[in-house]
Amino acid sequence: MYIVIIGCGRLGSNLAIEYSKEGHDVAIIDNIEENLDRLGSGFNGRRIKGVEIDNYTLIEAGINNADIFLALTPDDNINIMASQIAKNIHGVTTVIARNSDPSREFIYNRLGIECISAVKLVTNEIKNKITEEMEE
Amino acid sequence: MRAVIVGGGKVGYYLFKTLIEKHYDVVLIERERAICNKIAEELDGEVICGDGTEPEVLKDVDIERAEVVAAVTGKDEENLVICQMAKINFNVNNTIARINNPKNRPIFKALGVDKTVCSTEVISNLIEGAIGSEEIKSVQILDRGEIVLLEVEITKKSPWNNKVIKNIIMPEECVIVSIVRNDRVVYPRGHIEIKLGDRVLLVTSLEKKKLLEKIIIGG
Secondary structure, three states, rough: EEEEEOOOHHHHHHHHHHHHHOOOOEEEOOOHHHHHHHHHHOOEEEEEOOOOOHHHHHHHOHHHHHOOEEEEEHHHHHHHHHHHHHHHOOOOEEEEEEEHHHHHHHHHHHHOEEEEHHHHHHHHHHHHHHHHHHHH | OHHHHHOOOHHHHHHHHHHOOOOOEEEEEEEEEHHHHHHHOOOOOEEEEEEOOOOHHHHHOHHHHOEEEOOOOHHHHHHHHHHOOOOOOOOOEEEEEEEEEHHHHHHHHOOOOOEEEEEEHHHHHHHHHHHOOOOEEEEEHHHHHHEEEEEEEEOOOOOOOEEEHHHOOOOOOOOEEEEEEEEEEEEEEOOOEOOOOOOEEEEEHHHHHHHHHHHHHHH
């Protein structure tokens, strides 16, 4: 599979390294050079320093041939814009975005972008854990 | 008329000021507290400190009542999302987005935000028109900078000198609108021959401008 990722924070770099180890082709974009250093020397994919919402940068990363696009920056606006470019302009079939601010999750839904809200996931996880422990 | 402006930079500030002077019911949203305070001190209008890409903030300023929303922050992704949100969530159809990077114009269009102004592009075109070649002048920018009215002076060297209009090959999206000859307007019908000293007025899309200039100047 060909995977394009934007945002090389802890989440993005981790996923990039894992998919690359599994033998997939990965290209990862981040606007901050130091963020790309998180990938370490063992990373086999492509690292691109550039603006995440820039169509040319995305094309350079091979978005035209991508099977999967992951928008994982901490900025919802960047993720929303880049995901729409991937989905609506380049026709990437699988587009998944990270949602930072849960109050803005509905925007992704309204625009038809699949998203995962880390805050919501962890909140629910913690609550479940506490409920379970209380029941024990 | 109620207007909502998002972004209190130079563009937002002057737009706010102008609309207040025209007695619009206008509100400005800006994220940075210090900038908000400064604007509120200088201008007698409603300034809200908050993130204009957050739906709660937009709800607080009664965006639903707004006839027009102008997203003029310095970040293109913010301006895109503000306009999309105004449309999808608050039913405001008249939105206008500032584009900072000209490369993003086709992206905004493709994503359904078609009313845009690219300050960078407009300014550089105006300056280019002022310092450009003697033969070709940008007379007017139309449709928020997407279309340009050009004036071309026909010289001896010009490939169009003594050419009949119907024999001129032009790129698509370019039209000859009129010819000024000895201060009189000549209608550009197919059989008209372009002569030395004519000033030809052309309308072209910004995209095809460079190509057209090449054809006119030759080389």
